[in-house]
Amino acid sequence: MTIDYLPVSWDEYHTLARTMAANILTDGVHIDEVVAISRGGLTLGHLMTDLLSVPISTFTIQSYTNLQVQGEVKITKPLTTPIHDKHVLLVDDVSDSGKTIHRALEYLKTQQPKQVTTLTMFYKPHSVFKPDYFAKTTSAWIMFPYEPTETAVNVIKTMKKEGKSETEIQTFLEKHNFHKDQIAFVKKFYSN
Numbered sequence: 001m002t003i004d005y006l007p008v009s010w011d012e013y014h015t016l017a018r019t020m021a022a023n024i025l026t027d028g029v030h031i032d033e034v035v036a037i038s039r040g041g042l043t044l045g046h047l048m049t050d051l052l053s054v055p056i057s058t059f060t061i062q063s064y065t066n067l068q069v070q071g072e073v074k075i076t077k078p079l080t081t082p083i084h085d086k087h088v089l090l091v092d093d094v095s096d097s098g099k100t101i102h103r104a105l106e107y108l109k110t111q112q113p114k115q116v117t118t119l120t121m122f123y124k125p126h127s128v129f130k131p132d133y134f135a136k137t138t139s140a141w142i143m144f145p146y147e148p149t150e151t152a153v154n155v156i157k158t159m160k161k162e163g164k165s166e167t168e169i170q171t172f173l174e175k176h177n178f179h180k181d182q183i184a185f186v187k188k189f190y191s192n
Helices: 010-026 042-052 099-109 148-161 166-175 180-190
Strands: 005-007 033-038 056-064 070-077 087-095 115-123 133-137 141-143
Touching (some): 010 042, 010 115, 033 042, 042 056, 042 115, 148 166
Parallel strands (some): 005 141, 033 056, 087 115, 115 133
Antiparallel strands (some): 056 070
């Protein structure tokens, strides 16, 4: 099965984040605190805290085991900042299956926020959860600019399983905006 990939540049990432922040501000939504799901929501959460001029808190949920397999969704590091009676903006990178955000909302309810608004950079149409704010809809595997090593490792493993040659893998990665030095780093330190 061939995977469709969507490479996202830093410029595009920042533009999409500003657009979502502008939508929140235009809608008159008053956010007291950004709560970012670590790891995927950290970069977007950092941008949202800057764009909305509000504090940020984080907690960690882990679920993905590789490109196509989502494992059990677990809270592995709890929220340490009180959010009781606050309107929080729950931020993650993508609403893929929707399980992570669903689990995050269950967890946040135990912290008794006044209200939770949800935001992801991307929304996948098969997700069981549609965020209040999202920038784009896609079914592709998103290649975020802040995780080139992780993405390259997973792409290489997947393409090797598909029987692709080293040349095909190199060409694919370069075509999807990976620099030769990034590819060499991954091959040197993470390739089996």
